[in-house]
Amino acid sequence: MRKPLLLIAPSLLFMTALFAWPLAAGIGQALDQPGAFSRMLDDPYFWPAARNTGLLIVVLIPLQFAFALTMALLLRERPRLSGLYFFLWVIPLAVSDLAAGLVWLSVFTDRGYLNSFLEYLGFSGYPWLSHENQASMFVAVVIAELWRATSLVFVIIVAGLQGIPRDYDEAAAVFGAGYLRRLWHVVLPQLKPSLQVALILRTILALETFAVAQALTGRNLPLLVGETYQWYSVLQNPAVATAIALVVLALSMLAAAGYLHLMRERT
Template sequence: MTMTVVPAPAETGHSVAPPGRNRRVRQHWGATPYLFLLPALTLLGVFFVWPAVTAVQLAFYDYRVVSPAEFVGLGNFSHMLGDDRFYTALTNSGLFLIGMLPILVVIPLLLAVLVNLPLRGIKVFRLVYYLPVVTSMVAVAIAWNYVYHQRGILNWLLNTLGLLDQPVQYLLDPGWALPALVLVESWKSLGYYMMIYLAGLQSVPRELYEAAAVDGAGPWRRLSSITVPMLRPYIAVVMVLAALDSMQVFTSVFVMTQGGPQDGTLTLGYYIYDAAFRHFNMGYASAMGLVLWAILVVFSLVSYRLTRGKAAAR
């Protein structure tokens, strides 16, 4: 009968660590990810969390920078209820929402269907439509200022086609200024939402289109019966993101119209800036910012409900 001798841990060259040491090692490695995150979390706290908390606090104070803050409770919000300019800004933001939402939901979908086709040079087409997204809004607004100028290319083109008798000052006309800015904001964002739809189109099985083509379905029939139903979760996301963008319009208003003419393009974003940095009423601006934040939270909750419901259905 053969006996097998198992060497002791010391004989094998390996030592067995005490249980307490293993626990300390595990605890040490458990804290390591947080040490790597510490610089980013510090920056987030200094430049986002702390200003946000301060803004919420200032919403309940009368603070005009040059004088000490004075607690007024809900005074800023009660003043807001009687402020006609606030209602004008809220209405104009709603008009931006009504004007931009159909454009940013429908046109990017059609563009995504187009750029998803296996055509020659389609990558260049995608690049051209995405360039405005990565271009500074300030540069875009300045360029469109020349387009809308009384002697700009738009008036020249319409006059050449015989559609216009005399030049229109688009940014100085209360009836034209807001639609002009809606067009600028929508044009800049088309490529962004197009890419969202394009990502969704990549997940649609090609067999569905092939089967529909065999059955004699045309392009519009395939779009309405296959593409749109399959992209409903993406459409829901685009709708809410577009709504959030439209409620936060600021840069184009700041560069092109300054809220005019006659407050015709005054938005909540610009009115908050105007109250804070032109009239130095930081408390009132913070209160309006809190209201805008509440509106954005409502849109975000709607987005969550829609996307969760669609995901569960799938």
């Protein structure tokens, strides 16, 4: 028993220094200032930020998984130029969040590429990022995040598909199972561990969406991590910023625990 503990002791110390101490310091900072959590709850931006973040997760995650799974299954059939498709689809992984936001800002701004193209076709431009139109701002952020982050789910699913033997799929086909039936009863059950990892990662990262939304909408479409930035850098109140960060942490842990419970193997 002592030897295994000695082997993992360096990792435990490293993880404690990297996560446990900053977490304890953050909790202490939030509790050190009386009323930090009440100020957070009374902030007129907090509840809209929580609503927008939750809505972003509900809309974005299913779309990302649908696109990523479709692309991965297409590559599994090994079409011609499949290597080129894979390269093109993972390019967003090499683009930083802020750079992606600035690219999409050039698309959605009033005189951006999208409105210029619409005017070329004879349509009038549309104020996509107007603070008076929350719906269009939300759609712009969803599209930008869909382009930027779907590739992460795609790579995880492609890796998971590599470990699924084709023998089961071929055997099901021999016995008359159609493609959708084989996908539902053969492929997806074996892909569950990869889907679980991707789901946890993407939900946590969606909770932390900031740079893309900040570049596109500023504070006109508030999100939880954006409010953390506002309180810490603009309003100079680290205690309230830490309180919001702890809310994001709690939601991330609840989401991860929920996914692990729902997708665990039943015996």
